[in-house]
Amino acid sequence: MHQINDLRRIDLNLLVILDALLSEQHVTRAAECLHLSQPAVSHALARLRDLLGDPLLVRAGASLVPTPRALEVMAPLGEVLAQVQSLLAPNAFDPATAKRTFRLAMSDYGAAIVLPELIRTLRREAPGIDLQISHASREGMLEGVLNGDIDAAAGVFPEMPNELRSTPLFEEHYVCLLDRNSLADASVLELRTYLSRPHVLLEMRGSGTPEIERALTRLRERRRVAVSLPHWSVAPQLISGTDLILTVASRALRDIDEQSLIIVPPPFDIPSFTFVLAWHKRRGSDQALNWLNAQIERASADINWRPFTQTAQKDFP
Template identity: 75%
Template sequence: MHQMNDLRRIDLNLLVILDVLLSEQHVTRAAERLHLSQPAVSHALARLRDLLEDPLLVRQGRSLMPTSRALALAAPLADALAQMQALLAPDRFAPVSAKRTFRLAMSDYGAALLLPGLVHTLRREAPGIDLLIIHASREGMVEGVLNGDIDLAAGVFPDLPAELRSTPLFEEHYACLVDRASLPEGDTLDLPTYLARPHVLLEMRGSGTPEIERALTAIRERRHVAISLPHWGVAPQLIRGTDLILTVSSRSLLNLDHQHLLAVPPPFPIPTFAFVLAWHSRRGGDPALQWLIEQVENVLS
């Protein structure tokens, strides 16, 4: 309650500036995002410090680190601004004249599936909407949506916090990518071969693919990971001409060199999973965001 009383003593422009400063933790970047001069943002920060009787952001290297007071203000501030935006937003969203920037988080797998169709739609129907694509781990995506740094996150999120909302985009299953010549017995991969051969693991900041490891644990087996990568781009090239196996989402294997590479089912059961789009519940009243969610859904419909 104390924090909300503080917020009521500050005009809306200062609230907006504080919200962006807490997100960017950098005066110059905040000024660019707000379309203000750097001195204007610095002056606003000085006023906020005086009104709230707290430094709010303390310089550490090239960034500004939030104080404990600023961190306590961040959530109620974001909620208050989201409610104000929903209150003042027009009942109808006009894509053709809209001017917005949305921050979308997704892996390169998600980007390959979503972005070509989504970008074509935006250029045709909403050319004033810009996209900032963020690459993060599952945990980083969820945290970004929670703290307001990310508008939408596309990915696999088995356990979303109660504050987030989601819609499923499709159901996905795993497949194994191998060099076609490495399976002389045909187009199937048996369990002894799978376990005997080395594997490529795609992971980012330790998030890995826990579904595969859990499935192996369920049959009391383990695999040997010879190469661990944080990104998809080069992974298929590592398979061609080697005995390596890459177990990944099947849709990521659709446009590969199938003359030399072969996608086969895993030789043990791995549960399917839902690929979803997630956003914060406080953004539910933003008609522009809801329109964008509908466009993402249409891309995969």
């Protein structure tokens, strides 16, 4: 009863206005989004500042900047409003008319796989749904989903926290990319050649690609890393005209120049992995997020992708 009495003192419409203000960081634009007058939104901001005991938005030049307290409440506020909307209109989600911003986390590899088809679907079926894409380490993406900063994350997550749900998007495996002229036999990469050559290493914040390193450790071997970088998209461009080897997830190489580059299997066994989509269990009733997750699954389906022909494969030692 005490909580109910506390809620009665609060105009819940203020939370909607606060969400718009934090999103737009501009009183006039927030008013336009809400179809309210600018004085009404300014008055609401004054009430919110009094209610929360914080300025919430402070002027910096010509714009308004959220305070640390405002940044703190931004993610949970979005979740609360989504849950209230779902509670009051459980069957009302319509992609064609919905207006919503979703925050997704994925690497540029994941973005290259998921986003092209997903964006086409959104523009065709849900033009009012916007996406904010962020990039972090595996641990950082899961932490973002756990604390509400991220709506869903797509990636490789060997350990999934109990608070999260996940669904597999596709199975993936590793291949090697070389300059076509640097490989004597155009179908086979020998282990001794692999170990003698310099390599390009893809890593995020020092995490590296642990699957490859673990596989080499099992062989009691190491490779020399000549170039280390966090950018999946640029890595294949470094191989042409060099003796470098890039060991990478196969779908990252769908658009390579096959005139100058060649894809071959690794000369040792690197376990395949599952690329998954993760979101928080508490978002299970969010029909808009459920719809978006389904579109991500469809956009990720690529069953016809073949990184190299069957004749190019060989048994691992």
